[in-house]
Amino acid sequence: MKVQEYDNDRSTYFCYCPGCQEYHSLHTGRPNADGIRLEYNNSPEFPSFRPVPIGRIINSGLNRSKHANDPNWKCVFTIKFGKISFSNDSSHNLAGTTVDLPDLMPEF
Numbered sequence: 001m002k003v004q005e006y007d008n009d010r011s012t013y014f015c016y017c018p019g020c021q022e023y024h025s026l027h028t029g030r031p032n033a034d035g036i037r038l039e040y041n042n043s044p045e046f047p048s049f050r051p052v053p054i055g056r057i058i059n060s061g062l063n064r065s066k067h068a069n070d071p072n073w074k075c076v077f078t079i080k081f082g083k084i085s086f087s088n089d090s091s092h093n094l095a096g097t098t099v100d101l102p103d104l105m106p107e108f
């Protein structure tokens, strides 16, 4: 399983970002703080999250996380069929690449 729903919010999912090495939230219900809502294909093994409005991309910069104290940290990505693609201007060393979205840890 590569994505999972938060127990307390049935429209928000999370995945593990191999670039940031932390979890990112994926909002399928109401739009996130960046004004983006995601359409999920309901496939935990080969997830796709299509941004609405179409053409927008997912920017994790608004997540409160281990990088929250670094205002310049940027992670911009798309998720299609179980793979995560990062924009060239993401801050980590996977910028510009597409890799398999990792399976979530067993404790989840």
Ligand SMILES: [Zn+2]
Binding pocket: 017, 018, 019, 020, 021, 024, 060, 075
């Ligand atoms: Zn990330």
